[in-house]
Amino acid sequence: MSAPTIRLLLADDQALVRGALAALLSLEPDLEVVAEVGSGDEVLPAVLEHRPDVALLDVEMPGMDGIAATALVRAKAPRTRVLIVTTFGRPGFLRRALQAGAYGFVVKDTPAAELADAVRKVHRGLRVVDPQLATDSLVAGESPLTPRETEVLRAARDGSTVATIAKRLFLSEGTVRNHLSAAIGKTGAATRAEAVLTAEGNGWL
Amino acid sequence: MSAPTIRLLLADDQALVRGALAALLSLEPDLEVVAEVGSGDEVLPAVLEHRPDVALLDVEMPGMDGIAATALVRAKAPRTRVLIVTTFGRPGFLRRALQAGAYGFVVKDTPAAELADAVRKVHRGLRVVDPQLATDSLVAGESPLTPRETEVLRAARDGSTVATIAKRLFLSEGTVRNHLSAAIGKTGAATRAEAVLTAEGNGWL
DNA sequence: CGCTGACCCTGACAGATGTCATCCGCGTGT
DNA sequence: ACACGCGGATGACATCTGTCAGGGTCAGCG
Numbered sequence: 001m002s003a004p005t006i007r008l009l010l011a012d013d014q015a016l017v018r019g020a021l022a023a024l025l026s027l028e029p030d031l032e033v034v035a036e037v038g039s040g041d042e043v044l045p046a047v048l049e050h051r052p053d054v055a056l057l058d059v060e061m062p063g064m065d066g067i068a069a070t071a072l073v074r075a076k077a078p079r080t081r082v083l084i085v086t087t088f089g090r091p092g093f094l095r096r097a098l099q100a101g102a103y104g105f106v107v108k109d110t111p112a113a114e115l116a117d118a119v120r121k122v123h124r125g126l127r128v129v130d131p132q133l134a135t136d137s138l139v140a141g142e143s144p145l146t147p148r149e150t151e152v153l154r155a156a157r158d159g160s161t162v163a164t165i166a167k168r169l170f171l172s173e174g175t176v177r178n179h180l181s182a183a184i185g186k187t188g189a190a191t192r193a194e195a196v197l198t199a200e201g202n203g204w205l
Numbered sequence: 206m207s208a209p210t211i212r213l214l215l216a217d218d219q220a221l222v223r224g225a226l227a228a229l230l231s232l233e234p235d236l237e238v239v240a241e242v243g244s245g246d247e248v249l250p251a252v253l254e255h256r257p258d259v260a261l262l263d264v265e266m267p268g269m270d271g272i273a274a275t276a277l278v279r280a281k282a283p284r285t286r287v288l289i290v291t292t293f294g295r296p297g298f299l300r301r302a303l304q305a306g307a308y309g310f311v312v313k314d315t316p317a318a319e320l321a322d323a324v325r326k327v328h329r330g331l332r333v334v335d336p337q338l339a340t341d342s343l344v345a346g347e348s349p350l351t352p353r354e355t356e357v358l359r360a361a362r363d364g365s366t367v368a369t370i371a372k373r374l375f376l377s378e379g380t381v382r383n384h385l386s387a388a389i390g391k392t393g394a395a396t397r398a399e400a401v402l403t404a405e406g407n408g409w410l
Numbered sequence: 411c412g413c414t415g416a417c418c419c420t421g422a423c424a425g426a427t428g429t430c431a432t433c434c435g436c437g438t439g440t
Numbered sequence: 441a442c443a444c445g446c447g448g449a450t451g452a453c454a455t456c457t458g459t460c461a462g463g464g465t466c467a468g469c470g
Contacts, residue, residue: 017313178420179418386429
């Protein structure tokens with residue numbers, strides 16, 4: 001009797017990318033794609049139903065992001081190992097993904113031939129992390145922003161004025177300006193727009 | 206003698222996505238991936254060497270974006286038809302891609318099964334464009350921004366101060382403020398950060 | 411229990427932003 | 441030849457941003 005195949009679940013909101021990844025992985029005789037979902041909140045139900053050995057999750061998905069979905073899978077279906085497959089190799093994403101229980105973290109710059117190997121390693125319980133990304137993650141460190149500063153900076157992402165943010169968060173304009181100023185200082189930026197980019201780049205937002 | 210296969214070139218800076226798309230398209234007996242490149246400036250040399258019938262180009266690539274590469278292919282290798290395959294279905298991208306000579310425009314939300322059909326249609330000389338995207342493109346219209354306004358707004362993308370932008374573009378701060386103000390007005394935004402997001406969303410930047 | 415530090419909140423103020431008025435050069439139409 | 445409109449440039453000024461000083465609350469520690 002032949003060795004059993006590794007059962008896979010794919011989660012990516014881009015149908016074309018998801019279908020292409022399924023085609024790529026199905027070329028391997030020992031890998032079998034048993035489910036595909038397009039949003040984060042479909043991940044756990046599909047994992048519970050199909051019992052994949054490895055779940056390949058994108059990070060940015062509607063309904064729930066892949067990192068939150070990873071935490072759910074670890075809590076409710078610990079035999080399923082998670083491999084994050086994402087466009088943005090942000091050090092903050094890596095740290096949060098590992099903390100949430102992901103076994104591996106692959107960015108879409110990776111050669112296609114390496115994905116199957118990454119899946120097999122994760123299935124065997126090994127960690128798969130790009131060394132450069134791990135280094136960047138250690139260098140960037142945890143976010144220096146307080147929860148409120150993070151919230152105010154996130155609210156500033158879309159270019160809103162202080163008055164608009166104040167209304168949205170039920171704060172005075174002075175409070176909003178102070179939090180923004182603190183966030184600007186902590187990220188080493190000159191403006192709030194730059195602070196947003198820096199925090200996003202470091203995975204702090 | 207069997208019908209000849211459709212020769213394809215793939216261009217996407219993400220190796221994993223490119224490899225996966227190659228795997229997906231190679232499942233079709235009448236399609237053959239003859240070349241893969243990872244940057245925009247490799248597209249034309251590869252097209253001239255491999256003579257693909259259809260070139261599938263991403264938009265955002267290093268070296269040269271896929272729309273500029275499309276224009277080059279039309280000029281230098283008119284028998285190769287271009288199909289844009291991109292993450293962001295921006296109406297501005299669609300318009301510029303068609304104007305540059307692309308035969309089709311597919312976003313990565315498209316079901317994987319439709320990609321091969323899109324390739325076949327493009328090969329036959331048919332247009333492949335998402336109707337919703339075409340509508341959005343007509344609604345958004347051409348950019349109302351002057352070349353200088355576009356340049357100044359683009360320089361403001363990274364959150365730079367007016368003084369920094371003035372130095373970078375060799376203008377006075379008053380001039381920069383005036384162009385930014387005009388761009389804010391034309392995009393209907395309240396701040397420059399919002400104007401940047403609006404212009405990007407409409408494909409004007 | 412008192413002290414300390416972190417976090418959150420607020421308003422005053424100097425400096426930056428965005429609006430407005432104005433001018434110049436160039437291309438187009440009459 | 442002239443008038444007009446457009447794009448680009450500039451500075452004055454009202455408004456907004458970011459910094460700073462100050463106060464309140466709460467958890468942790470001695």
